[in-house]
Each structure stands twice: as C-alpha cells, then as structure tokens.
Amino acid sequence: MRFSLQRLLAMARKEAIQLRRDPRSLAMAFLVPAAMIIAFGYIISFDVRDIRVAVLDQDHSAQSRALVSAFEAAGRFDIAARLTRPEQIDPLLNRGAVRMALVIPPDFEQNLLALRPAPVQAIFDGADANTASIAMNYSEAIVTAFSSHAVLGTTALTMPIGVQSRVWYNEALESADMIVPGLVAVIMMIIAAMLTALTIAREWERGTMEQLAATPVHRLEVICGKLLPYLAIGLVDVTAAVLIGVLLFRVPFRGNPLLLAAMATMFLLGSLGLGIFISAALKSQLLATQTAMLATFIPSLLLSGLIFDIASMPLPLRLVSLAVPARYFVVVLRGVFLKGVGLDVLWRQGFAMLVYAVLGLGLAVRAFRKEIVS
C-alpha cells in the first residue's frame, strides 16, 4: 500500500473528533500545562529569606545588642524569639519553630573590648542542609563585618580583597528565570506522553483495535494521523507556556523563537511517539498510565538538570541522565531564553532532539505493527 496523505489526514480527523467528544480531557490538556507554569513560577524559589532566629543573649551589653541588630539589619533574619535559658533552644529547633539559635555568652563585650577572642555560638537546624549552609554563609559574613568593625575601630573598614561578583544570564538571581524555561520541558514531556499513552491501549480495551486493523490504512498513516492532533495541542501548550513566562514572570527571551519552535516540535514528536510506544506495547490503560508516569515524569523532573545539578550526581546516574530527553531540551530552553545562544552552541542538543524524534516515531510504528500482526 502506498503512503497517502489523504488517509493520514482522515485518521487525524477521526482522532480529533474523538478528542473533542471528551471535552474534560481536552480542557485539561490545555489548562494543566498553563496552570502548572503559573503555579511553579511562584512556588519555586531558591532564595532564602526570613530565617527565623532565637537569640539567647547572656551578656545584655551594648555590644551584644549591636550584634543582634546587625543580624536584624541584614534583612535575611527574623528574630523570632528571645530566650533566657539554654534549655529553651532544643525544643524550638526540634519543633522547627526556628532555624537558628544565636548564643552570646556573658563576657562577650568584655572580651571584645579587651581585644581577646569573643566566642559566639550559632546553632543551625542542619536537617535542611541547603538552607542551613546558605544561612551559615550569611551569618559568617555578618559576624566578620561586625568583628572587623569592632576591633579595627570605628572607621569604615575596607576588606583587603574586594570581591566584585556578577551573576550572568540572571543578574538578580531570580528563581523564576532559572525555573520557568526549564519547566516547559518537564511539563511538555509529561503532557505529551500522557496524551498518547492511552490512545492505542484504549482501542484495545474497547475492542476497536480490530476495526482499525481491518481498515485499509498503512501503519505509518495510523501513527502519524494519531499524532497530528496531539502535536497541535502540544505546540499550543508550548506557545502558551513561553508567553506566560515572558509576560507574567518577565523572563527574558534573548534567542531565536524559530529555533525554539523547531526544537519543541522535535521534542514533542519524540515524546508523543514514546507515549504511543508505551500504549501499543502494554495494551492496558492501567499499565500504560503507570509506566508513562514512572518512565517520563520521574526522570524528567530529577535527571534533567532542572532542579538538581547533574554535575554533582554520581557517575552511573550521570550516564542514565544522558538518556533523558528532557535534559537536552532544558539546556535548549535556558540557552534560548536566558543566554540568547543559537545553533552554533546548541547543535549537540539539536542533534539529540532529532535522534529522539526519529527514535520515538520509529518505536511507535514498530510496536504498532507487532500488535496488528499478532
């Protein structure tokens, strides 16, 4: 049988009609990605603010009060409790009511003014290691500045080395800028696989597969026809996500929109194909759901570099991450959005996308044939 575009389009129409008959699923296909980008743009924040501190000031001196107000003035700390006895620290930290306790011993001012070491204890709730280490850095900076000031006299102190730090691509360290572009990859991966993961399995369960098998259509026409409506939904979703990022979260878009569109199409084709493959291989909507969730969602969220740095993972996991398509698309999205780079930098990722698209479609077509023959 020769490949016919007409039959392919007829197949696409049939699938689109079927989609339209299930308005709730259709609405979710459009609303879920948009709602998620908006929600996560607000939720995800790596800034550490409002670190709740309990202060145990046993010195009650001008200097000890000055140290406490240096913490308050830094803007990151919130003095949540003033304690009178050391035993009060444990329950507060244990309950998570404060993240840090600052203990200033009785002879603090005396030692400081006599130019002796004046120990101060800072106890952190280390359970959340990330927040704790950031809070430690802040405290050490505050104490170093306070200490130099107190020891070297009242003149404004210049530190021996001035560190001029600049953060590139994201000057204000805006969490939304880091997260929103990459999030598009993860959400599209799931939506795409989810949209198609059930389509073939459903035909099996409802018994319409024999009808489809008896219809004189080539399997490539079936697969492409089934994919087309979903590809359209996916592209609308990506466009909406990009617009939300740029308009609502003010994420800069410095690169070429056409490059992004091409990459997104390849990525969607691969993911939709993967969904069809899962569907055709498992023949059960229940198993297809579970597999799609475990095979697409978890790896894309964890091993794509969106939230967790791939470089700091152990080698076996880094190797596994090479097989996670979202990993490449995250780099593309960040590159196009934030860095404004083109194919000269992103050609490797572009190649990976191409391989993914071909592989996804190939797997889908192959798995589908096997089913009809058996």
Added chain:
Amino acid sequence: MNGRLLNWSRVRQMLQKEFRQMLRDPRARRVLFIAPILQLVVFGYAVNTDVRNAATMIVDHDQTYESRALVSALTSSGYFRVADRSQQPRDLVSALDAGRVLVGLEIPEHFARDLAAGREADVQLLVDGSSANTANVALGYATQIIGQWGLTHGAATAAFANSDARPGVDLRVRAWYNENLESRVYNVPAVIGTIVLLMTLLLTSLAVVREREIGTLEQLMVSPLRPLELIVGKTLPSVFVAFVDLTLITAVSLLWFHIPFRGSAVFLFVASVFYILTGIGLGLFISTVSNTQQEAFMAMFFFFLPAIMLSGFMFPIANMPAALQYVTYIDPLRYFLEIVRGVFLRGAGWRILYPQALVLAAMGILVITAATRRFHKTTA
C-alpha cells in the same frame, strides 16, 4: 442478606478477587514492587543540592605567589575545582556560554602589589545564574573563602588575623540533626513520602473508572455486595501493597543510604496508616468522579505534581509567597514530610508531631467518606 453493614465472608471473597486481579500480571507486579525501590535509589542519588567541585575557570593576570595561593584556597575547600585556565577574558565568556564552567574567577594585574600595600585588591567573580540553586550557594562559598583568605593575607589585617588569640568575634557554627550538612539525609525521608503518595494514587485512581470502562462495574453492582463492602474490598489490597512498598523503601533508605533513624518506629507506623488511607481515598475519589481512564490519569497528575511542589520537599515552604503558604495546609504530603523528617532526623515523636498526625487522620476520614458518597451516587 443480614442487617450488618459488613459481612466478612463476602469481603474476603472480594479481597481475594481484587488481589488476584492486581497481582496476576507480572508486569503489574514489577510496577508495584520493583519500581518504588528503583525510584528511591535514583531519587536518593539525584536529590542532592550540595555544591561540590563546581567547575571553575581561572583567569589569572597577576601570576604571583599570592594569586596562586588564593586559587588553592578555593580548591582546597572542596567546593570548587579548576576546570580550565586562560589568559583571555574572552575564553571565560565562551566557557560560560557553553555551560562548561559554572564559576569564573578573574584576578587582575597588581593583585599581590595592592594586597601588600594595604590597598583594596579587586577580584572579579562570575557565576552562571541559569544553573538553579548552585549559583547562589557557590557565590556564597566563594565570597566567604576569598574574604577570609584576604583577612589573613592583607597587610592591614594580617597582624590581628594571624595572631594566636585572634581578637574579635569568634563565631562557632554547629549544625544539629545533620552535622555534616548532607542534603541527602534531609531529602531521602521526603522521597519515601513522595513515592508512597505516587503508589497509592497509581493503585486506586483508575480502580473504579476502569471497571466502568470495561463494563465490569455492572457485574459488581448486581453482586450482593454492599457499598461499604465494595469500598473495603477495593481499598484494603491497595493499603496492603502501599505498606509493603513503604517498608521496602524505608529499609533501602536505612541500609543503603544509611539515613539515621532517631525517632519512634511505632509513631511512624501509625502516622503512615493515616497517610496511606488519605492517599488511597484521594485516588478513589478521583476514580469515582472521572468518566474515562484518561481523565482520571490527568486528574491524578494534576493533583500529584502540585502536591510535591507545595510540600516543602524541594522548595522550603517558608520561601513561598504568603498566599501559597496557606495553600500548603491542604497538602497531605506536607504533613507527612514533617513527620518523616522529624522522626528520622530529629528523633521527634507523638509529643511534638501529634498535630500533623491528627490532620492526616482527619484528611483520611474526610476523603474516604467523600469517595464512598460519590460511589453511592454513581452506582445508584
């Protein structure tokens, strides 16, 4: 039929049927028992926010003993490693563009001279801000290390900074509950909660809608089973599987990842019962309100992803906007994470964590009641 709400022999029959249906397919058995362990291992290694060996490029225009000493102060901290060196600031730009390095340090000419003369010696630190959390943490470490090194090597401050009894405030930092500040210790218990929620939802969200699509729901309806017996028959097998999963992944956390367990196992067990019932009730509810399996799948996902994001698993709740912080109060995962983290790391028990356990119990009762009601209506 007698007047009791539950007839145990009928429930037993139903349980047998459900178990057989659930575990008959070897592929299903793999999804139910092997997948959670794999997920825990992958999660356990991946969920790591520690910054170690960040790739750094050095552009050293000074090439003196001092400039090299500054670089080795950075690398010996373990947070940074020198990935590349160059004399051209241009190279730094392209390395950052391509994502080859995360941090760039440019040391100007006259660095050593300025330092010796007591003038401020400026160095330039560039960080790739597109790489999530790492930029923030790396920037903090680098500033801290360079600042400290400067104090002990600068002409104006070296005298006091290097003396044995160094005057000034001596900040002694200690971290409780997680002395080495390993993010894994904090995250793996949270992974347990996340996986259990995912499994309970996967187990039940298609349960009812599937029977409806296949057409076996009518068969079930005409059988002499009461609604309550049906619900018990549908939930108990899932509760059982979820508990096996919870036990398996907790064992892997303790034996493989060596996560400390400091609290009461009994309390954790009780709280887990409430939590699993909540998850299963939510799944059943989704299943009863959905018309097709696809719809149920999407609804499940629409609930699951925000539940993770709002739970405080990866993003501390304290850093969210105030309005969203209120939303987290309806997230069962939030309460369970407070419980597992408290029990594992802080050795907390009933005395401290009873509010969280009670909220979960209330949620469990609420959603199971709602699911049963919906089920009545759909079958009536």
